[in-house]
Amino acid sequence: MKNIYSLRAVTHSYGEHHTLDVESLDIPEGGVTGLTGPNGSGKSTLLKILAFLQPPRSGKLLFGGEPSSGREREIRRDVTLLLQDPFLLRRTVFENIAYGLKLRGISRAETETRVRDAMARVGMATEDFAPRPWFRLSGGEAQRVSLAVRLALRPRVLLLDEPTANVDEASAILIKEAVVRARRDWGTTIVIASHDLAWLHDVATEIVGMYGGRVVGDGAANLIRGDWRIEGPEDRYVSIMLDGFKITADAPQPGILAKCAALSPSDINVTVSPAASPDGHNSISCTLTQMSMERTTGSILCATDCGGISLKARISPDLARELKLCPGMRLTLSFPREALKFISSLGSV
Amino acid sequence: MNYITEGFFQAIGLILSMDEETWQAVGVTVRLTVMSMAATLSVGLPLGFLLGYFDFPGKRGAHMVVDTLLALPTVVVGLVVYAFISNRGPLGDLRLLFTIRGMAIGQTILALPIVIALTANAVECLDGRLRMTLATLGAGGWRMAATSLRECRFALMAAAVTAYGRVVAEVGVSMMLGGNIKWHTRTITTAITLETGKGDFALGIALGILLLAISFALNAGLSFLKRRADA
Numbered sequence: 001m002k003n004i005y006s007l008r009a010v011t012h013s014y015g016e017h018h019t020l021d022v023e024s025l026d027i028p029e030g031g032v033t034g035l036t037g038p039n040g041s042g043k044s045t046l047l048k049i050l051a052f053l054q055p056p057r058s059g060k061l062l063f064g065g066e067p068s069s070g071r072e073r074e075i076r077r078d079v080t081l082l083l084q085d086p087f088l089l090r091r092t093v094f095e096n097i098a099y100g101l102k103l104r105g106i107s108r109a110e111t112e113t114r115v116r117d118a119m120a121r122v123g124m125a126t127e128d129f130a131p132r133p134w135f136r137l138s139g140g141e142a143q144r145v146s147l148a149v150r151l152a153l154r155p156r157v158l159l160l161d162e163p164t165a166n167v168d169e170a171s172a173i174l175i176k177e178a179v180v181r182a183r184r185d186w187g188t189t190i191v192i193a194s195h196d197l198a199w200l201h202d203v204a205t206e207i208v209g210m211y212g213g214r215v216v217g218d219g220a221a222n223l224i225r226g227d228w229r230i231e232g233p234e235d236r237y238v239s240i241m242l243d244g245f246k247i248t249a250d251a252p253q254p255g256i257l258a259k260c261a262a263l264s265p266s267d268i269n270v271t272v273s274p275a276a277s278p279d280g281h282n283s284i285s286c287t288l289t290q291m292s293m294e295r296t297t298g299s300i301l302c303a304t305d306c307g308g309i310s311l312k313a314r315i316s317p318d319l320a321r322e323l324k325l326c327p328g329m330r331l332t333l334s335f336p337r338e339a340l341k342f343i344s345s346l347g348s349v
Numbered sequence: 350m351n352y353i354t355e356g357f358f359q360a361i362g363l364i365l366s367m368d369e370e371t372w373q374a375v376g377v378t379v380r381l382t383v384m385s386m387a388a389t390l391s392v393g394l395p396l397g398f399l400l401g402y403f404d405f406p407g408k409r410g411a412h413m414v415v416d417t418l419l420a421l422p423t424v425v426v427g428l429v430v431y432a433f434i435s436n437r438g439p440l441g442d443l444r445l446l447f448t449i450r451g452m453a454i455g456q457t458i459l460a461l462p463i464v465i466a467l468t469a470n471a472v473e474c475l476d477g478r479l480r481m482t483l484a485t486l487g488a489g490g491w492r493m494a495a496t497s498l499r500e501c502r503f504a505l506m507a508a509a510v511t512a513y514g515r516v517v518a519e520v521g522v523s524m525m526l527g528g529n530i531k532w533h534t535r536t537i538t539t540a541i542t543l544e545t546g547k548g549d550f551a552l553g554i555a556l557g558i559l560l561l562a563i564s565f566a567l568n569a570g571l572s573f574l575k576r577r578a579d580a
Contacts (some may be wrong), residue, residue, distance in 0.1 A: 051485050073489055087478040090500055100486035159417045
């Protein structure tokens with residue numbers, strides 16, 4: 001698959017505050033890429049850069065295989081971003097959706113057809129909603145109109161920043177369906193920043209994890225933030241979790257603070273019965289809460305609740321069958337100390 | 350107290366009898382206000398937009414100057430413009446002194462800071478997401494500026510109404526640059542000043558009522574437009 005975006009050594013900062021440092025990232029054309037990570041991890045900044053709304057401080061950004069520099073205005077006609085907070089012009093719903101089409105010189109008749117189609121895609125009856133002014137909409141309706149504004153453009157790339165974060169459940173379902181349909185009908189490349197991991201795992205062809213302005217693996221990485229303290233004669237770092245169990249890690253690399261440790265789901269060993277773990281291994285008992293098929297790897301991702309923190313473990317479908325896993329089961333997760341790697345706010349795992 | 354009540358009833362009589370002198374002052378006021386407001390809005394709105402929309406060196410200084418000029422006394426404007434357009438002044442040849450056009454220049458200078466300051470403020474107060482939304486929908490340059498201006502249309506109307514209030518109610522500029530010449534440059538406000546001085550309350554009150562009626566009609570029109578724009 002061709003890459004629509006290729007980022008190399010892209011950085012961004014607001015004044016002295018560095019918010020983004022992406023060494024290398026490719027986003028395939030026609031795919032659904034999910035961005036995950038805690039608040040402040042740089043997802044929104046990355047989306048604004050991908051939308052060509054703010055230029056990166058440094059680095060190379062290719063769009064469609066060619067350098068984007070100097071073509072921003074032209075590219076902005078193909079790429080559109082839906083902001084987290086819906087923003088509508090002080091006009092009717094119809095005029096809002098027609099605005100971008102007018103800019104592109106699309107005929108009145110075609111505009112009406114597209115507005116109708118875009119509204120239907122977000123589950124809004126044209127007769128009822130089209131003449132409504134901007135202020136007679138609920139939060140969920142405003143977000144759906146905002147999405148319809150973008151869908152009417154039939155964009156090559158649709159970027160979505162937490163599209164379902166502040167909306168009611170019914171609106172969230174309509175928004176999710178509309179996004180998937182856009183890709184199916186027009187081959188639109190979709191990039192979604194969202195905390196809704198279940199949705200992302202369901203629709204995304206690729207998931208990118210972010211932490212502290214950096215790309216940290218495929219987004220499935222467990223990030224363990226805790227009160228890490230030095231313990232014992234060998235200067236091990238230990239974090240005591242809510243349940244009272246301990247997680248032990250090796251000291252971080254020089255220059256990295258022991259604040260957040262990343263643990264790849266592939267490094268976690270899953271057993272059903274409590275087994276004595278080898279020396280130097282962490283062993284935690286937990287409850288299996290959810291299992292999802294990872295489209296990107298073909299593996300099964302098991303989400304577990306380990307007394308206050310949730311950890312994801314990646315296993316093969318064969319093992320899942322062998323262990324006869326189902327949600328609610330008690331499991332034992334074990335992983336070597338070395339598998340925990342402290343990451344800096346702005347290193348890759 | 351009687352003379353006030355009597356004055357009020359006489360005033361109603363004057364208005365209803367279409368007293369020529371009264372309506373002449375109304376006519377001059379309307380012509381003068383239209384000229385001043387047309388000039389003020391066509392210069393003030395673009396300047397206010399530039400001041401609010403763009404970042405440039407010296408922007409804060411420009412803001413301070415405009416804000417200071419909000420308190421410009423009418424008589425100072427009268428004095429300065431008088432000095433320029435009187436026969437001895439650099440613009441004396443234009444023969445603007447004691448003409449409605451001369452008065453309109455003074456009133457425009459008086460109202461410009463209001464329109465510039467309020468327009469700049471309205472544009473600066475626009476939602477930060479507006480520019481980003483317009484850009485991501487493909488707008489650029491002029492289109493973005495025009496849409497931004499349209500987004501703050503209600504604040505711009507308020508700026509225009511405030512400037513109108515300053516223009517229609519001022520006496521200093523009209524008196525100094527117009528000379529309060531009967532049938533020629535006498536406005537409602539200069540007429541009220543004169544009639545009150547003479548003790549003719551009836552004409553003063555009649556003119557006062559008409560001045561308020563004009564303002565009321567204008568605001569009712571704007572309110573109607575705003576309701577239509579909201580619907």
